[in-house]
Amino acid sequence: MFYKTIAELVKKAESLNCPISTIVIENQAKELEVSEEELIKQMDKNWSVMIEAMERGINKDVKSVSGLTGGDAKKLHLAHLNGSSISGGPVMEAVARALAVAEVNAAMGKIVAAPTAGSCGVLPAVMYVVAELKKSSRDAVIRAFFTAAGFGIIIARNASISGAEGGCQAECGSASCMAAAAAVELAGGTPSQAAHAGAIALKNVLGLVCDPVAGLVEVPCIKRNAMAASNAMVAADLALAGIESKIPVDEVVSAMREIGNSMPATLRETACGGLAITPTARLLERQIFDAMDN
Amino acid sequence: MADLTINVFDIVGPIMIGPSSSHTAGAVRLGKLARLIFGNEPKKADIFLHGSFAKTYKGHGTDVALVAGLLGFDPDDDRISQALELAKNVGLEIKFIPADLGSVHPNTVKFVLSGAKKTRTILGSSIGGGNIVVTQIDDFVVDLRGNYNTIIATYTDRTGMVASLSALLAEGKVNIAQMKVARVDKGAEALMVIETDNPIDDITITKIRQLEGIQSLFRIPPI
Incomplete structure (x- = not known):
């Protein structure tokens, strides 16, 4: 049985004076009846796939199956290399990489769902940039993924990680929460700071709906991955500076569930509301499906 | 309902070809399970797409993913995006037909697979996060999720068949996780789906094949 709340996870880690990842691993x-080495090995494989997706997205010309998206990660990464950014180096790097993975996903490339395919860019982008900044070992990065996954398990059980159930807050929001917590651990913060970072990140995206144009995992999903990555980094910085979330993370997760439950079906991945029914979305939808029929 | 068995690799994972766990990864698994249920390489596949599958299959690559599954690929196979071409190369004839399949899950597909000697109809849905369920094989209502070692047997309905089959499984030290019997009519052809915790050895399979009334029997590994 896994821990029921993030508070339990934090308490256990602090009582043993170890990072959350150690507890999760x-x-x-024990639960999966495998050795810790096997767990690490599987996560290492996931990290390799994530790195390949990021490299492909920022270096190659990626185009989605529908033709609607692709190439933005490369464009942003070039702008970043030229130093023409307002938001600054690490944020630009993370955002370009989040776009990269999400664009590769839309182009039928290989990715790791984290927690879903629609939100697959957030966690790798944040982990990559924090690891670079902190000069973390590969082993430390792999271990921090277990902290992210531990937060994700609790969110999935106490709320949802599915856009069809809880809107985009459940996908990109959960990913942002997981990434913020793992970033804090990787940067040397405490388990309690990781929980505050997760809470802050998730609070910022509560209520975010899932309204994909033409029902495809492209618009606005890809750019929401970028937003969720930058949000995670800001939340991690706040927590690392000692700023606390007034609402504890488990209560934020409960709030997300409650908001998801009261969200109309039109805003839960059905493409029947929000951005999906704007005139431009309708036009794009017609163009995409007409082009494919021919 | 919250799934209490969810683990770290359900959250950071699986490794898959995008863009959608339900419309792409789940579709590959549905195709693969359909191929395994068919028993060998189909020569022709009529694929009826319902609901969201019918509406968005091209943009999500659901068509390509279903065919990749029929070719036996896994959801993380790099060849998925070329599946239509690869199907052509192996002589698998494919037709996609958007259809209304009635009151079923929005992401539902009906495969009509044919080979030299047989045709089989398989109805299945992608129910989220890459999870799938096959609900009908020919006229039989089933509940098959592809997460277990499974055997599917068709036989002439008779008293004692379930007992003798489960006795053979017990003898082979196979633990049954779930068992479902479906039949069209009393005494007519029946179908049994047995999901087991451990794989079933060849000797047990041979013994089951020799039971009176067994028409066909095949094994499906977890996919």
């Missing part, structure tokens, strides 16, 4: 080795 121990628990999962």
Whole structure:
């Protein structure tokens, strides 16, 4: 059985004076009846796929199956290399990489769902940039992924990680929460700071609806990955500076569930509301499907 | 309902070809399960798409993904995007037909697979996060999720068939996780789906094949 709340996870880690990832790895080795080495090995494989997707997205010309998206990661990364950014180096790097993975996903490339395919860009982008900044070892990065996954398990159980159930807050929001917590751990913060970072990140995106144009995982999903990555980095910085979330993370997760439950079906991945029914979205939808029929 | 068995690799994972766990990864698994249920390489596949599958299959690559599954690929196979071409190369004839399949899950597909000797109809849905369920095989209502070692047997309905089959499984030290019997009519052809915790050895399979009334029997590994 996994921990029921993030508070329990934090308490256990602090009582043993270890990072949250250690607790998650121990628990999962027992639950899945495998060695800790095997868990690490599987996560290492996931990280390799994530890195390949990021490299492909920022270096190659990626185009989605519908033709609607692609190439923005490369464009942004070039702008970043030229130093023409307002938001600054690490944020630009993370955002370009989040776009990269999400664009590769839309182009039928290989990705790791984290927690979903629609939100697959957030976690790798944040982990990559924090690891670069902190000069973390590969092992430290792999271990921090277990902290992200531990937060994700609790969110999935106490709320949802599915856009069809809880809107985009459940996908990009959960990813942002997970990434913020893992970033804090990787940067040397405490378990309690990781929880505050997760809470802050998730609070910022509560209520975010899932309204994909033409029902495809492209618009606005890809750019929401970028937003969620930058949001995670800001939340991690706040927590690392000692700023606390007034609302504890488990209560934020409960709030997300409650908001998801009261969200109309039109705003839960059905493409029947929000951006999906704007005149431009309707036009794009017609163009995409006409082009494909021919 | 919250799934209490969810683990770290359900959250950071699986490795898959995008863009959608339900419309792409789940579709590959549905195709693969359909191929395994068919039993060998189909020569022709009529694929009826319902609901969201019918509406968005091209943009999500659901068509390509279903065919990749029929070719036996896994959801993380790099060849998925070329599946239509690869199907052509192996002589698998494909037709996509948007259809209204009635009151079923929005992401539902009906495969009509044919080979030299047989045709089989398989109805299945992608129910989220890459999870799938096959709900009908020919006229039989089933509940098959592809997460277990499974055997599917068709036989002439008779008293004691379930007992003798489960006795053979017990003898082979196979633990049954779930068992479902479906039949069209009393005494007519029946179909049994047995999901087991451990794989079933060849000797047990041979013994089951020799039971009176067994018409066909095949094994499906977890996909």
